[in-house]
Amino acid sequence: MGEPGTKEILSLDELEAAGNLRTGRKHILSILVENKPGVLTRIAGLFARRGFNIDTLAVGPTDDEAFSRITLTLDGAVHPIDQVTKQLHKLVNVLKIRDLEPQETLARELALFKVSADGVSRAEVMQVCEIFRGKIVDVTKRSVVVEVTGTCDKIDAFEQLVRPFGLIEMARTGEIAISRGRGET
Amino acid sequence: MRAVDALMECLKAEGVDVVFGLPGGANLPTYDAFYDAGIRHILVRHEAGGGHAAEGYAKATGKVGVALGTSGPGATNLVTPICDAMMDSVPVVFLTGQVRTELLGTDGFQEADTIGITMPIVKHSFLIQHPLEIPRSIHEAFHIARTGRPGPVVVDIPQDLSRADIPYEPVTDVHLPGYQPTTEGNQKQIRLAAKALANSRRPVLYAGGGVIAGNAAPELTELATVDRFPVTSTVMGLGAFPAPHEQWLGMLGMHGTRAANYAMDEADLIVAIGARFDDRVTGKLSEFAPRAKFIHIDVDPAEISKNVPAHIPIVGDAKNIVPRLTAEYRALAPDPARLEEWWSRIRTWQERHPLRYEDSKDHEIKPQYMIQALFEATGGDAIVASDVGQHQMWAAQYFHFSKPRRWINSGGLGTMGFGLPAAMGAKIGCPDQTVVCIAGDGSVQMNMQELATCAHERVAIKVFIMNNGYLGMVRQWQELFWDRRYSHVEMGQWPDYVKLAEAYGATGMRLEDKATLLEGIREALQTDGPVLVDVRVTREENTYPMIPAGQAARNMVG
Numbered sequence A: 001m002g003e004p005g006t007k008e009i010l011s012l013d014e015l016e017a018a019g020n021l022r023t024g025r026k027h028i029l030s031i032l033v034e035n036k037p038g039v040l041t042r043i044a045g046l047f048a049r050r051g052f053n054i055d056t057l058a059v060g061p062t063d064d065e066a067f068s069r070i071t072l073t074l075d076g077a078v079h080p081i082d083q084v085t086k087q088l089h090k091l092v093n094v095l096k097i098r099d100l101e102p103q104e105t106l107a108r109e110l111a112l113f114k115v116s117a118d119g120v121s122r123a124e125v126m127q128v129c130e131i132f133r134g135k136i137v138d139v140t141k142r143s144v145v146v147e148v149t150g151t152c153d154k155i156d157a158f159e160q161l162v163r164p165f166g167l168i169e170m171a172r173t174g175e176i177a178i179s180r181g182r183g184e185t
Numbered sequence B: 001m002r003a004v005d006a007l008m009e010c011l012k013a014e015g016v017d018v019v020f021g022l023p024g025g026a027n028l029p030t031y032d033a034f035y036d037a038g039i040r041h042i043l044v045r046h047e048a049g050g051g052h053a054a055e056g057y058a059k060a061t062g063k064v065g066v067a068l069g070t071s072g073p074g075a076t077n078l079v080t081p082i083c084d085a086m087m088d089s090v091p092v093v094f095l096t097g098q099v100r101t102e103l104l105g106t107d108g109f110q111e112a113d114t115i116g117i118t119m120p121i122v123k124h125s126f127l128i129q130h131p132l133e134i135p136r137s138i139h140e141a142f143h144i145a146r147t148g149r150p151g152p153v154v155v156d157i158p159q160d161l162s163r164a165d166i167p168y169e170p171v172t173d174v175h176l177p178g179y180q181p182t183t184e185g186n187q188k189q190i191r192l193a194a195k196a197l198a199n200s201r202r203p204v205l206y207a208g209g210g211v212i213a214g215n216a217a218p219e220l221t222e223l224a225t226v227d228r229f230p231v232t233s234t235v236m237g238l239g240a241f242p243a244p245h246e247q248w249l250g251m252l253g254m255h256g257t258r259a260a261n262y263a264m265d266e267a268d269l270i271v272a273i274g275a276r277f278d279d280r281v282t283g284k285l286s287e288f289a290p291r292a293k294f295i296h297i298d299v300d301p302a303e304i305s306k307n308v309p310a311h312i313p314i315v316g317d318a319k320n321i322v323p324r325l326t327a328e329y330r331a332l333a334p335d336p337a338r339l340e341e342w343w344s345r346i347r348t349w350q351e352r353h354p355l356r357y358e359d360s361k362d363h364e365i366k367p368q369y370m371i372q373a374l375f376e377a378t379g380g381d382a383i384v385a386s387d388v389g390q391h392q393m394w395a396a397q398y399f400h401f402s403k404p405r406r407w408i409n410s411g412g413l414g415t416m417g418f419g420l421p422a423a424m425g426a427k428i429g430c431p432d433q434t435v436v437c438i439a440g441d442g443s444v445q446m447n448m449q450e451l452a453t454c455a456h457e458r459v460a461i462k463v464f465i466m467n468n469g470y471l472g473m474v475r476q477w478q479e480l481f482w483d484r485r486y487s488h489v490e491m492g493q494w495p496d497y498v499k500l501a502e503a504y505g506a507t508g509m510r511l512e513d514k515a516t517l518l519e520g521i522r523e524a525l526q527t528d529g530p531v532l533v534d535v536r537v538t539r540e541e542n543t544y545p546m547i548p549a550g551q552a553a554r555n556m557v558g
Helices: A012-019 A039-049 A081-090 A119-131 A152-166 B003-013 B025-034 B047-061 B079-087 B114-121 B133-146 B187-199 B209-213 B217-226 B258-266 B318-332 B336-352 B367-378 B390-398 B419-429 B450-457 B472-481 B497-503 B514-526
Strands: A026-034 A054-061 A067-075 A094-100 A105-116 A135-139 A143-150 A167-172 A176-179 B018-021 B040-043 B065-069 B092-098 B124-127 B152-158 B203-207 B231-233 B248-251 B269-273 B293-298 B312-315 B383-386 B435-440 B462-467 B507-511 B531-536
Touching: A026 A039, A026 A081, A026 A176, A039 A054, A039 A067, A039 A081, A039 B114, A067 A176, A081 A094, A094 A176, A105 A152, A119 A135, A119 A143, A119 A152, A143 A152, A152 A167, B003 B025, B003 B133, B018 B047, B018 B419, B025 B065, B025 B092, B025 B152, B040 B450, B047 B065, B047 B079, B047 B092, B047 B419, B047 B450, B079 B092, B079 B114, B079 B152, B092 B133, B114 B124, B114 B152, B124 B133, B133 B152, B187 B269, B187 B293, B187 B312, B187 B318, B203 B217, B203 B258, B209 B217, B217 B318, B231 B258, B248 B258, B248 B390, B258 B336, B293 B318, B367 B390, B367 B435, B367 B462, B367 B514, B383 B390, B383 B419, B390 B435, B390 B462, B390 B472, B419 B435, B419 B450, B419 B462, B462 B514, B497 B507, B497 B531, B507 B514, B514 B531
Parallel strands: B018 B040, B018 B065, B065 B092, B092 B152, B124 B152, B203 B231, B203 B269, B231 B248, B269 B293, B293 B312, B383 B435, B435 B462, B462 B531, B507 B531
Antiparallel strands: A026 A067, A026 A094, A054 A067, A105 A143, A105 A167, A105 A176, A135 A143
C-alpha cells in the first residue's frame, strides 16, 4: 500500500481489500466496568477507532452496584483482538476483560419476534415456537409476538423458520455471557 | 468554602507552582479564586499556547503541567495540546470550564462537548457532576497524569458547580480500582533478557522518550556501559544517553544516522526501552531489523507487540527494570570480546557515513551550520525547544544532548507552533537555565502571540527562526517525491520579524552572514528578556540522510 506523502496512486480495490478482511472468528468479550457516566462511549469509541465492528452489545448491572458488565460480540477482524483488549485495559474505568472461550462459556440472548399468524398459519407458528421452547407473549387476530431465549445460533434458526410466515419485526438483546464453573468470569 | 477555593487547595497540595491559562465566562469562578490563591498564573494569549507551555514545563521539570481554558472555544483551542501530550506521554492536567449544568446539551453560548471531543486523545477525563466530586477528581487527575505511562487528563467543571459551597477536607488517597499500572518488572523475564544479551553478538539498545519520562537516563547509561552496548534513541529519547559518549550511535529513524539505522538492520538483539516502534523509526515494517530478536521494556503493556512482536516483553518502569537487568547481566559475566567484531563494523559505518553537509563558501548560512553555531555558543548547556519540520531534524542531528529534559519537541503529533510556547513553559519551570527555541518560519507564526506573554512576564527565551521562506519539510518532499511541484509552500518575506519582535516588546535581531553568525548568537543569548532572531538560511537545503517513507533502513539516501 502507498505510503503517506508519496505520489503513488492507490486503487480503490486495494483500499477495499485492506479494509474488509474478516476472519470470521467470533469473539465474546465480557468487560467489567465501573458504573460511571461515559464508560460505554469510551469503550465503543475505542472499538470504532481500531476499525472493529461491534456485532452485539449488552450492558447491565452486576452483583455489585458499583460495577456494570458489558458483553459484546465482534469479529476478530483486521487487527488482532489482543491489541484492542490491551487498549481497553488502559481505560481507567475498566476493571477486567475476558475474551471468552466458547466451550467454557454460557451465552444467552433474548429475542422478540412479531410474526403474521392468521387462522391457517397460527397453529404452525405455535408449533415452531413450542419446538424452540419459545413463549407467545401477545396475540392479535393477525399476529403473535414470540419470546425466545437461547444462543445466538438458536435465535438465528428460529428467525429462519418463522420468516416465511411473515416476520413483521424482530428485536434482539445481543448475547450476555458468563463462564462455566465456580470461577468468576 | 467555594468549590473553586477547594480546587486551589487541591492544586497547592499537588505542589502546583504555576498554571497557564486564559479566563472566560465559564471559568470566572475559578479565576476569582486565583485572585488571591497564591499560585502563579501565566495569562497566555491563546489557549493552545497555554497548553503547549504546560507541556514544555512538564517536559523540562518532570512535574505535572497545568493548563486552563474556558468552555467552548477555550476548550477546543486546547485540543491540539491535549493530543500532543497524549502522543508524547506528557503529564498535563487540563482544567476546562463548562456551561451551567442546566444548559448542558442545549447548545448554550460557548458550549462544546469537551469530554466527547477529547475522549480519544486523553489518558482519562472527568466531567464533574456534583461539586463534592471536585477535590477527589483533581487529585485523581494528577495521579493518573503522572503515574504509569504519563499523559493528559481533562477535568471539565460546569460553572454553577464550581460556585457551590462545599465542606472541604483534604483528600489523601485515590480510589481507582481499574487503574493499577504495573511498575515492577517480572524477575524471570529480566533474567531471560540478561541471558539473551549475554548471548548476543550484535546487540543495540534502542531508547525512547520513556527513558526520560521514567527518569531512567542514569540507569540506561549504567546498562550500556556494563559491557559496550551500542546505544541509539528516538527523537523523543535524545538526552537519555550522553551524546558525546563513544557508544552513542546517534538518533535512528527517518533522519537518523546511518550507523544507527544500519546497526538496527543488522542487529541480532534489540533492547527497546520506553520506545514504541513508530513508523518514523521502523520504515517499512516487514523489513525492519530482519535479523533481530526483541526485548521490549515498557510501562504500557499495549505498546508491547503492537507494531513489532516482542520475544521477551517486560512490563514496568524502566527505572525499576533497567538496573535489575544490569545486575543480572553483570552476574553472568559474559566475554566482552565477543562484541569487538560488531564494534568494528559500526565504526566502519561511522567513519564512512558521518552526518555531513556541504558548507557554504561564502556568507550564506547553512541551517546545519546554524545549529552547530548555537551548540557552540551555548556550550551545549541549554534547554532546546523546537518546532516541527526540517529545523527540528537538524537540531536533533547537530545539537548534542548530554542530559535528559534538555530537548523539548513535538515528536508524535508533530505540532507546528509547539516550540515557542513550550520554550516559555520550560523557562518558567527552569528559570536558571538558558532556554532557546529553534523554530521554522512556518512553525513560529502558529503561536507567535505568546511572545507578548514572554515580554509581559519577562520570560527570557531566545527564539532562533531558521528562516528559509518555505514550509521547508513539505517543500523537500515535493522536491523529492512530487516532481518539484512546489504547491503552496512558499512563505514569502513577511512578516518582518525584527519589527514584529519589537512590537511584541521583545528584542528583534536579524543574522544573515555566516562570518558574524556565532557572534550574533552570543549577543542574542546575552541580551536580557525575550529575543527573537531571524536567521536567514539557505533556501532550498534538504534534511539528510533520509529513509524514504515506507522503505527499509538500509535504503537510506543522501
